[in-house]
Amino acid sequence: MTRQQVLDLYFMEARSKVLDLAAFLDRMDRAEGKEDFRLAALREAISQLQGRRTRRAEKVLLSLSDPSVTPVDRAMGQGACGAWAGPIAPARRKKKPNSV
Numbered sequence: 001m002t003r004q005q006v007l008d009l010y011f012m013e014a015r016s017k018v019l020d021l022a023a024f025l026d027r028m029d030r031a032e033g034k035e036d037f038r039l040a041a042l043r044e045a046i047s048q049l050q051g052r053r054t055r056r057a058e059k060v061l062l063s064l065s066d067p068s069v070t071p072v073d074r075a076m077g078q079g080a081c082g083a084w085a086g087p088i089a090p091a092r093r094k095k096k097p098n099s100v
Contacts, residue, residue, distance in 0.1 A: 021046075041083035 001009075028039060041064055048059040066084045 037085045038081060038083040 045060045045063045048056055048063055053059070064083050066086070068086075
């Protein structure tokens with residue numbers, strides 16, 4: 001597909017999702033209560049969208065995913081919560097090649 005075809009086909013859908021995300025963040029800013037790791041994880045994921053980068057979808061997914069490789073004996077809850085509550089492991093962040 002050409003860039004124009006991709007825009008013609010997907011722009012309105014992407015526009016709608018960006019507006020939904022903006023409305024969600026506005027609601028969160030107005031809401032009372034303490035911070036939650038999910039919101040912090042979402043903000044980190046959003047930062048992966050800035051600039052001209054490649055593999056954005058992969059980077060967003062990794063920023064929200066559990067990086068552990070060892071299975072746990074017992075789950076902490078009954079289901080997924082959509083974001084990793086722990087720290088971002090250094091191995092998950094690919095180092096940028098040295099630039100001049």
